[in-house]
Amino acid sequence: MQTVFITGTDTDAGKTYVAVALLQGLKALGHRTVAQKPVAAGVNESGFNTDALQLQQHATAALSYQQVNPYCLTDAVAPHLAAAKAELVIDSSILTKELQKLQNVDADIALVEGAGGWLLPLGDHSTMADWVTEQQLPVLLVVGMKLGCLNHALLTVREIEHSGLKLLGWVANCIDPDMAYQQENIRYLQQKLTAPCLGVLPYQSEPQINTELATAFVQALLD
Template sequence: MQTIFITGTDTDAGKTYVAVALLQGLKALGYRTVAQKPVAAGVNGAGFNTDALQLQQHATEQLSYEMVNPYCLTDAVAPHLAAAKARLSIEPAVLTKELQKLQAVDADVALVEGAGGWLLPLDDHSTMADWVAEQQLPVLLVVGMKLGCLNHALLTVREIERSGLKLVGWVANCIDPDMAYQQENINYLQQQLTAPCLGVLPYQSEPQLNTSLASAFIKQLRN
């Protein structure tokens, strides 16, 4: 199984949107998939995180909600703050145990979606990036295309590379339909980032089935 960690340039960059697009495309190409959002903050009326529910719905191998989202925190704030309010602690050892459960499922690809941006705090001393580095997971970066994304993307890539992890590629997710010079910004990132752009997702409410992103993703994993 290939396990990939999906991070974003910021909160609302579209990590789940891209993950769903990948899951849909991979399924259409005949790949078996599992997905996990280890830490999520913010729940619906039933007490579930909607991002995690989407991952659960679109993966080919159906897992329990608890396996998809081990840490489900009520308040839609930074997870370490939500955990503190709930008198919980986010334990890296628990994240590792849950990841191992995910990787034990018979599937071809596992997508593990982060929360917020790359340096998301788990507590006062560690970040999600620290845990990803410990697990040595390859990383896919979602760049939310909006004003300021160049700085966010370059800083995030610098930190990923500083962690010694492989950046398998990045996706330009067009979250702002009115962004000025959008294509010029994408061109700049293509010039500056050594990892390839695996796709450009247009602004739309729901990802449309398109296997090109999944095909580019699989091709890059094989390199």
């Protein structure tokens, strides 16, 4: 199984949106998939995180909600703050055990979606990036195309590269339909980032099956 961690330039970059588009495209190409959101903050009226529910719905492997989202925190704030309010500690060893369980599922590709941006705190002394580096997972970056994204993307890539992890590529997710000079911003990142742009997702309410993105993603895994 190939396992990939999906991070974003910030909280609203569209990690889940891109993950769902990938899961749909990979399924259309005949790949068996599994997905996980280890830490999520914010729940619906039933007590579930909607991002995690989407991952559960669109992966081909049938998993329980607990398997998809080991840490489900009620408040829609930074997870370490939500955990503190709930008198919980986000234990990275539990994240590792749950990842290992995920990797034993009968599937070809596992997508592990982060929360927030790359340096999201899990507690006072650790970040999600620390855990991903410990697991040595290759990374896919979602760039939410909006004013300020150039700085966010360049800094995030610098941190990922500093960690020694492989950046498989990045996806330009057009979250702002009114963004000025959108294509010029995308071209700038294509010139400045050494990792390939695997796709550009247009602004739309729901992700569509995108076999081109899925094909580019699989090729990046093989390179």
